[in-house]
Amino acid sequence: MYKKFVVSLLLVIGSCVGFAQTNWILPRVAATKFKPVNYSITKYGAVPDGHQLNTRSIQNAIDDCSKKGGGTVLVPSGLWLTGPIVLKSNVNLNLSVGATLLFTKDKTQYPLVKANWEGYDQMRNQSPISAEGATNIAITGKGIIDGNGDGWRMVKKDKLTESQWRKLVASGGVVSKDGRLWMPSEGFAKGQDMKDPGRITPDRDEAHYRSIKDFLRPNLLVLTKCDKILLEGVTFQNSPAWNLHPLMSSNITVRNIQVKNPWYAQNGDGIDLESCRNVLIENSVFDVGDDGLCIKSGRDADGRARAMPTRDVIIRGCTVYASHGGFVVGSEMSGGAKNIYVSNCTFVGSDIGLRFKTTRGRGGIVENIFIKDIYMKDIPGDAVLFDMYYMGNDPVPMEGEKRELPKVQMLPVDETTPQFRNINISNVYCNGAKKAIFIRGLPEMHVKNIKIENSVFQSDIGVDIQEASGITLNNVKVFSKNTKPVIDIINSDNIFINKFDYAKETDLLIRVAGDRTKAVTLQQTNYSNTKVKAKAELGANEKSVQIK
Known part of the structure; x- marks a missing residue:
């Protein structure tokens, strides 16, 4: 069976036209074994x-x-x-059926320790469960591990009903000056007003960290530099911050677990694999307040200095409900990510389905990602997103929230310039999304060599491609409500669209814009459903589009 699976993956890799040659095969994840x-x-x-x-x-x-x-x-x-x-x-x-390991709300029980948070070395409260340098460890069974996270987290008013908000404020704590944020204590509020308050720097002493201790929320489970890890069967819930955080660890098996956080839980990620290698995550369910299945590798200069990509990862048979993203790479990906295979996953109500996010300053290369058989329903944002202008905001704006578009400028390429390249996505079926596909690179570093094929999207908006090169849409169907246009391409090149299908009575099939747009090809497509096939605007040349 294993050999057949390897052959199948190699066939997928071989079909990725334009991809860098790779001999990567599914990793073998070393298993745990315990004395009886x-x-x-x-x-x-x-x-x-x-x-x-x-x-x-x-x-x-x-x-x-x-x-x-x-x-x-x-x-x-x-x-x-x-x-x-x-x-x-x-x-x-091992937690038996009916067992709940409940972590106390008493914050004095959690000493401040040197840890890692969002890619930086920081002081944090000790995690409810942790290990460092351990080998052959496991958490198994049918019980529940509860982090009592409501005693730690801030809550945005916009994420609660009026009655829920009044009840929360009446319970104590501190409300921000603008009235939009509840915080559990004055110490938390003090930390909230600082930039990177937990960051370990020479000018900060123990008194500083103690004064903002409540702000330095722990992740529920942190496993640092460990080898041979098994998480199986257990429910992890109600985390103060991220739920599961394997860090610089290897040979990790996650199987048949449930991870749950309230949807309003700030930084309530499901699982964050950071600088890990040889990982299998399968048949698990995530219903959380932030990203569900997330790949990370450190942040900015710290991550590049660590130079440990998350690599050789298999994710299969997982379901993600409420989250900011179903499968996510970034934004802290400065050490890179590669050789990741995702299959047979379902995303229901995730803000974004497949989410690749980064920003200038990160650096790092994300490459050789293979994704297939993904099923999505009711996605409030983008079904598939590549965005190199990540702003650190929730992916779907709250009602009344105003956001400005990023300023587009060409900057020099150096070690701080991030890269997304060589990614194959196939057999994606999405019933309901705000936008089907959004690809936005940088003028100096395009998103490169992305192939999406054999997929069907039902969405409000169709395809939006900006600052990208080598994008292939093969046998893709996008039935969007907005048909002015269905495909929008700005300052991108070598775009190949083959066997594209779309809604009837479309106004404009494809628009190209920007003087750097060139080599856009659309072929083997039925054009009888559109009033206008193609239009060139804002400096684009009509000759940059070939309709065959």
Whole structure:
């Protein structure tokens, strides 16, 4: 079976016209293995009443298990209140059916530690579950891990009903001066007003970090420089910030888990693979407040200095509901990302389906991404997006929110210039999106060699391509409500569109604009459904478009 799967992938790679030659095959992810010895946390004094703090009992069970050569630490059914715990090598933390590991709201139980947040080394509160340098570790079972995130997070007023907002404000905390943001404490509000307040710099002392401690929210699970990891069966929910954050780790298997956060949860990502290698994520469900399945590799100069791309990743059979993006690369991708294979995933209600985001200053190369068999429904934003002007905003503006278009200017290319290239997307079926395809590169660094084929999009707006080169749409159907035009191309070149289908009674099929637009070809397409085939504007030459 494995050999057949490898052959299938190689055929996909071989069909990617214009792609760089690659001999990449599906990675082999080393599996965990544990001794058949059990250590129940009840034998270490843990009590499942939701009141007694069990941190010491649970940690003692983990430590004892690891020291004696490993095995399984059992969490029986019950409500187990605890502070932060640390996984150790050769330990499988197993949660029985009916078991909830509930992390305390008492922030004094979470010491400040050196950590990593959004690609930078920063001070943070210790994560509820963490490990560093551990080998052969797992969290398995049918129970729940709850981070009690509502005690940590800020909330935007626009994301709640009026009654929910009034109830939240009445509970305490601090409301921002503009009345649009609720924060859990004065310390949080102080940190919110600073730029990178948790960043570790010589001019900041311990007193500084203590004064904004509440702002330095932890991720629910952080596994740093670990090898051979298994997450299986468990529900991870209600995280203070990101849910699952493997960092500079390898041989990771994530299978049959659920990850849940309220849709309004700020920075409530599902899983963020950062500078990781040899990963399998399969048959899992994400319903979160930010990006669902996310690929990262560090931020700006820090990420480039680390120089550890996230690579050799398989994602298959996953479902993403509420999120800012179903499958996402970036925006912290300064170490690069490559050799990633995504298949048979469903996105329902994700703001954006396939989301590639970056900005000037990041640097990094994202390449050799293979995506197929993606099913989408009710996407408020773009079904497929490549954007090199990421602004750090929610992808779908709130009602009344005003945003300005970025200033377009040509800058020199250097190590801070990001790149998206050599990406193949096929068999995407989208029933409902604001825009079908949006590709926006930089004038000095186009999005390059993107192939989308055998796909059907039903959307309000069709295809928008700006500052891109080597884009292929083959056997793509876009049934958009806006037909003025269906395809809009600005300052792009070598655009090949073959066997394109669109809605009947279309006003304009394709518009080209900008004096740098050239070599646009549209062929083997039925033109009887459009009033005008092509139009050239804003400096574009009519000869830049060939209709065959």
